[in-house]
Amino acid sequence: MTSAAFDVLGIGNAIVDVISHSDEAFLGQHGLVKGSMMLVDEARAEALYAAMGPGVEVSGGSCGNTMAGVASFGGKGAYIGKVRNDQLGGVFGHDIKATGVSFETKSATEGPATARCLILVTPDAQRTMNTYLGACTGLGPTDIDAKRVASAQVTYVEGYLWDALAAKQAVLKAFEAAHAADRLVSITLSDSFCVHRYRDEFRALIRDKVDILFGNEAEIKSLYQVDTFEEAMEATRKEAKIAALTRSEKGSVVIKGSETWEVPAAPVAKVVDTTGAGDLYAAGFLFGFTHAKPLAECARLGGIAAAEIISHVGARPQQSLRSLI
Amino acid sequence: MTSAAFDVLGIGNAIVDVISHSDEAFLGQHGLVKGSMMLVDEARAEALYAAMGPGVEVSGGSCGNTMAGVASFGGKGAYIGKVRNDQLGGVFGHDIKATGVSFETKSATEGPATARCLILVTPDAQRTMNTYLGACTGLGPTDIDAKRVASAQVTYVEGYLWDALAAKQAVLKAFEAAHAADRLVSITLSDSFCVHRYRDEFRALIRDKVDILFGNEAEIKSLYQVDTFEEAMEATRKEAKIAALTRSEKGSVVIKGSETWEVPAAPVAKVVDTTGAGDLYAAGFLFGFTHAKPLAECARLGGIAAAEIISHVGARPQQSLRSLI
Numbered sequence: 001m002t003s004a005a006f007d008v009l010g011i012g013n014a015i016v017d018v019i020s021h022s023d024e025a026f027l028g029q030h031g032l033v034k035g036s037m038m039l040v041d042e043a044r045a046e047a048l049y050a051a052m053g054p055g056v057e058v059s060g061g062s063c064g065n066t067m068a069g070v071a072s073f074g075g076k077g078a079y080i081g082k083v084r085n086d087q088l089g090g091v092f093g094h095d096i097k098a099t100g101v102s103f104e105t106k107s108a109t110e111g112p113a114t115a116r117c118l119i120l121v122t123p124d125a126q127r128t129m130n131t132y133l134g135a136c137t138g139l140g141p142t143d144i145d146a147k148r149v150a151s152a153q154v155t156y157v158e159g160y161l162w163d164a165l166a167a168k169q170a171v172l173k174a175f176e177a178a179h180a181a182d183r184l185v186s187i188t189l190s191d192s193f194c195v196h197r198y199r200d201e202f203r204a205l206i207r208d209k210v211d212i213l214f215g216n217e218a219e220i221k222s223l224y225q226v227d228t229f230e231e232a233m234e235a236t237r238k239e240a241k242i243a244a245l246t247r248s249e250k251g252s253v254v255i256k257g258s259e260t261w262e263v264p265a266a267p268v269a270k271v272v273d274t275t276g277a278g279d280l281y282a283a284g285f286l287f288g289f290t291h292a293k294p295l296a297e298c299a300r301l302g303g304i305a306a307a308e309i310i311s312h313v314g315a316r317p318q319q320s321l322r323s324l325i
Numbered sequence: 326m327t328s329a330a331f332d333v334l335g336i337g338n339a340i341v342d343v344i345s346h347s348d349e350a351f352l353g354q355h356g357l358v359k360g361s362m363m364l365v366d367e368a369r370a371e372a373l374y375a376a377m378g379p380g381v382e383v384s385g386g387s388c389g390n391t392m393a394g395v396a397s398f399g400g401k402g403a404y405i406g407k408v409r410n411d412q413l414g415g416v417f418g419h420d421i422k423a424t425g426v427s428f429e430t431k432s433a434t435e436g437p438a439t440a441r442c443l444i445l446v447t448p449d450a451q452r453t454m455n456t457y458l459g460a461c462t463g464l465g466p467t468d469i470d471a472k473r474v475a476s477a478q479v480t481y482v483e484g485y486l487w488d489a490l491a492a493k494q495a496v497l498k499a500f501e502a503a504h505a506a507d508r509l510v511s512i513t514l515s516d517s518f519c520v521h522r523y524r525d526e527f528r529a530l531i532r533d534k535v536d537i538l539f540g541n542e543a544e545i546k547s548l549y550q551v552d553t554f555e556e557a558m559e560a561t562r563k564e565a566k567i568a569a570l571t572r573s574e575k576g577s578v579v580i581k582g583s584e585t586w587e588v589p590a591a592p593v594a595k596v597v598d599t600t601g602a603g604d605l606y607a608a609g610f611l612f613g614f615t616h617a618k619p620l621a622e623c624a625r626l627g628g629i630a631a632a633e634i635i636s637h638v639g640a641r642p643q644q645s646l647r648s649l650i
Binding site: 050054 | 345374375377378379380381382383384393411412413416419420421423424438439639641
């Protein structure tokens with residue numbers, strides 16, 4: 001393994017978040033399941049947007065948030081994701097590059113607009129997400145530069161990519177390129193409904209290819225179709241090489257073979273918006289991992305990043321994560 | 326004077342803010358004057374954006390912020406301003422309508438893009454603004470519906486409109502329509518550099534047409550080319566019918582003929598971003614004024630709205646202003 005130009009290369013759905021506050025009643029009126037991510041088509045996205053309150057637009061996308069976090073820790077990151085050459089695509093590209101992450105994926109010059117995620121934050125700080133994938137559906141294997149992948153210590157992808165047509169092929173190509181260069185690959189399960197949609201594929205991928213698995217309690221229980229976290233841990237232990245499982249205020253658990261590390265959550269004065277908690281946990285963990293930290297320290301860094309992100313509205317860090325460690 | 330469909334009708338530059346944090350050095354490197362608004366062309370806007378850190382996009386525009394504030398108090402508002410039919414234009418239109426403000430101005434279908442204001446917030450919470458007017462330069466007299474103007478108790482405009490070619494004619498048409506219907510008209514001086522650009526016109530307008538004048542200490546001193554606030558007050562008293570002058574943490578002063586009301590600022594736990602302080606002061610004042618409150622109470626409501634807006638990033642209220650009074 002030669003020295004790496006990048007610590008982490010991320011592949012994800014390139015999305016601009018539209019964040020708005022709503023009450024619980026709004027979710028009910030529009031048939032939304034609190035805390036989950038739902039895919040919506042353009043017409044539904046427009047109808048929902050028309051009904052929503054005023055919004056704030058911030059670059060998002062699960063993996064994009066993670067990469068912004070890696071950069072905020074001082075890590076070297078690269079990102080692959082597809083926007084259109086429209087205004088929101090310009091916003092996404094500007095923001096990820098402005099964090100210091102290398103982003104060279106060609107924008108689509110035709111077809112659907114840059115993806116948007118309509119996020120409703122309820123008074124309990126939970127976020128309910130409605131994603132119009134738009135240009136993300138254009139991401140495919142031709143967007144994967146094998147040399148670029150080979151130049152990163154870890155390639156990290158989001159489970160959400162399975163929703164974006166050719167993106168799965170892009171991921172598989174990247175995983176091949178990474179392993180061919182003796183690099184590691186990592187995936188987040190993204191969302192329990194996403195796990196439900198692609199359970200068998202995800203399980204096979206984790207058994208056969210994935211080096212580091214990220215998931216929260218609901219996702220890992222859905223993956224192994226078990227009722228308790230303890231059962232999920234044991235199933236994970238059998239199938240995953242390294243797994244970092246997050247449990248909100250209970251912190252996280254790292255599993256590797258017969259070993260287990262339980263790491264408490266970092267303290268948070270006030271939880272304002274949980275959007276991006278998992279994304280930033282992965283950022284801290286991967287930053288630590290690619291800087292040769294022990295797994296428990298990786299988990300602790302993940303917790304620090306997650307604590308910063310849930311203390312304000314929006315899923316990109318508002319202060320230097322490096323300054324927090 | 327018949328009963329009014331709207332409390333306040335606002336006319337302004339319809340702008341989407343792009344808010345980013347920066348240090349003082351960045352301002353120096355790019356020749357920016359802290360605390361001021363500078364007009365930039367498209368090329369300069371793009372160069373500055375490329376150099377800026379990650380941003381948050383929020384609907385803005387001085388008068389748009391004021392109207393969102395009026396609506397947040399529970400007032401009935403209408404807004405006139407020009408965007409293009411592009412993504413940021415869609416964001417602006419959505420947001421102002423989502424606050425409850427009536428907005429029917431036709432979007433431009435060609436020409437420059439929706440206006441953007443690149444706002445750099447320094448660690449001292451001051452904002453430095455760089456505005457690309459874009460589609461705003463298309464606002465003109467044909468966008469003014471005299472009946473709509475006549476249906477509002479007060480027509481409120483921003484001095485910044487003088488920068489937007491035909492917008493001045495639009496304002497003059499609106500003022501005529503308002504006075505023809507026995508309604509009142511109001512203007513904010515917007516910015517001391519803006520006052521410098523249009524001093525003579527503003528002074529004539531204030532003497533001859535304006536019923537309620539808004540300005541801060543720097544602006545009113547620039548308007549009358551005097552060195553002290555006391556001199557500015559006396560000059561204002563001679564030329565303006567009613568003037569509400571803001572002085573940051575010193576609160577505000579309302580002047581009407583020989584009468585003067587000094588109203589202290591509302592307390593703020595931590596000043597995070599002063600963007601929109603003047604806009605929201607005008608919102609509170611005009612809400613009070615159109616609900617028949619005494620002038621001192623109007624100023625107090627202005628102070629409450631300003632305090633809310635400077636306690637967070639962004640120039641649109643994040644909590645119901647009605648709930649604060």
